[in-house]
Amino acid sequence: MDEILLMLPGPTTVDPRVLTAMSKAVVNHRGAKYGEILTETTELMSKVFQTPNKSYLLTGSGTAAMEAAIANTVAPGEKMLNVVGGKFGERFMKIANAHGIDTQELSIEWGTAVTPKQIEETLDENEDIKAISVIHNETSTGVAAPIKEIGKVMKNYDALYIVDTVSSLGGDEVNVEKFGIDVCVTGSQKCLAAPPGMAAITLSDEAWKAVDSFDTNTFYLDMKAARKSGDKTPPETPYTPSVSLTYAMNEALKIVMEEGLENRVARHHKAAKASVAAVKALGLELFADEKVSSATVTAVKMPEGVSDADFRGTTRDKYSVELAGGQDHLKGNIFRIGHMGCISYKELVQTFAAIGMTLKGLGAIEDASAGVASITESYL
């Protein structure tokens, strides 16, 4: 049985160097050795976020960092604007509701992106909004939001700018300082290509002022506690961290920096462009508006008469390529190709061969090889 190629929007294939790093002996998380690795890893994290501010690792998945971002900076009863154009925008909204925040939704049709103008207009009409949340890369729809341009708008308002880069950091352009992002969060298992289970967060001075202005109602994710432990010598985390995942993040971030952020982002954009062209070459339709389609995940409409179980079951069981399905109301209606992490033409050739052969086998297309031909042309 061939090894399954993960073409998911997370978890992604983990580099053997990272797996080897993880197998090192576990050390005391309250000792100097762990302090050293934690310092190095959080410094690397800040480099990847492109911020002069400190970053914090949280043992938990990306959602933990999403919750930390909101629960520490927006007090219960304060007003917050959440851009909702997919499952993860909805999640920010649900988290804010769970923490007693007065939420307002800026609803965007799934498959399209919010515009800076929409944010500007909403903030002008609602001067009491304390923070806004935006998903940079809406993984459920394959859409990238214009976080750089929104950042320009946000400079004119006091509201905090909270951005989820869980499925974009290390794959698309994210510059926390330049874009004026106040709180930025990410996860380990997507473009950073580490195993799942660790998340990261960084906060601006303005965001820390908000943190200090009230007592958060989260205990495990209390950022005041994270800051206090992080400021110790040697630095620590408030509760026992996953030591092995810290090693993994350390190695994964080194790999990112060795490739160089610009090169890595360019590689992801190339894979996205090649994937979009190959989807079209197969005669399939994109789900997302192509003008705002993601650099890390391509969402494709399921061809008429093809079931999700037959399609993804065959690509996985017969051709060893694991693709993602749709979520919520998109279940069965779309499939998603994650091209994040260690992705190049090799993985895309295998993926489009599997898609072409499967769809031909199911009688949905005539030419099984058009996708592969298109990928080779894109990479020539």
Ligand SMILES: Cc1ncc(COP(=O)(O)O)c(C=O)c1O
């Ligand atoms: C954009 C985005 N935000 C948040 C999350 C949640 O991350 P996790 O599943 O690691 O909790 C995901 C996961 O797919 C995501 O794609």
